[in-house]
Amino acid sequence: MPQVLKEEIHDRIFQAGIDVFYEKDYRSAKMQDIAEKAHIPVGLIYTYFRNKEELFDKIASSIYVDFDEITEEEERAAGLPSERYKNVAEKYLLDLLEKHEIFVILMDKSKGTKYEDSKDKMICSIERHIKKRFAPKISQARNDMLFHILASNFAESILEVARHYKNREFAHTMLGLVTKCYYEGVNAL
Known part of the structure; x- marks a missing residue:
C-alpha cells in the first residue's frame, strides 16, 4: 500500500511540474508553485526530485524527439515528398503531439536548461531535410535563407498545432x- 501512495505522489508532482512549466517556463516556475498544484508540502518534492532541474529533466526526457532520425527515414522512403511525409513522419508527429504540453515545454519553455536549444535543433534538422530535396532547384544565392525560412515556418506550424491541441483528430486535420x-501551396486548399 505505501508504494502505491509513493507512486501517486510522484505522479502528482510530475503532472504538477508539467502544468507549471507549461504555464510559466523553467526559469519562472518555482517549486512552491509545483507543490501547490500537487497539493503537497514543498519539502515533499525533494523526496522525489533533488531540485527543479531534475524534475524538468525527467519531464523533458519523457518524450522522444529526434527530428534527424525521422527526416532521414523519410528521405530513404520511396514516393513523392507528400507521400513520404504521410507514410513516415505523420504518425511520429501525431504520437509526439499526444504529449503536446511536454513538447511545448521542451521547445518553448526550456531556457536555462540543457534543452534550451531543442527548437533550434528541430529547425536545423528540417532545414537540412529541405535542402537535400530542393537545393538543386533553387539558385545558390537564395538557398540558405529560403531553406531556413521554410524550416522555421514548418517547425512553428507544428508548435502551433501543439499549443492549440484538442485531440489526435484535431492534430491530424x-x-x-x-x-x-x-507541399502544394495555399492554392491547393
Whole structure:
C-alpha cells in the first residue's frame, strides 16, 4: 500500500511540474508553485526530485524527439515528398503531439536548461531535410535563407498545432492542412 501512495505522489508532482512549466517556463516556475498544484508540502518534492532541474529533466526526457532520425527515414522512403511525409513522419508527429504540453515545454519553455536549444535543433534538422530535396532547384544565392525560412515556418506550424491541441483528430486535420499547403501551396486548399 505505501508504494502505491509513493507512486501517486510522484505522479502528482510530475503532472504538477508539467502544468507549471507549461504555464510559466523553467526559469519562472518555482517549486512552491509545483507543490501547490500537487497539493503537497514543498519539502515533499525533494523526496522525489533533488531540485527543479531534475524534475524538468525527467519531464523533458519523457518524450522522444529526434527530428534527424525521422527526416532521414523519410528521405530513404520511396514516393513523392507528400507521400513520404504521410507514410513516415505523420504518425511520429501525431504520437509526439499526444504529449503536446511536454513538447511545448521542451521547445518553448526550456531556457536555462540543457534543452534550451531543442527548437533550434528541430529547425536545423528540417532545414537540412529541405535542402537535400530542393537545393538543386533553387539558385545558390537564395538557398540558405529560403531553406531556413521554410524550416522555421514548418517547425512553428507544428508548435502551433501543439499549443492549440484538442485531440489526435484535431492534430491530424491541422497537420494535414499544413503539409498540404507546404507541399502544394495555399492554392491547393
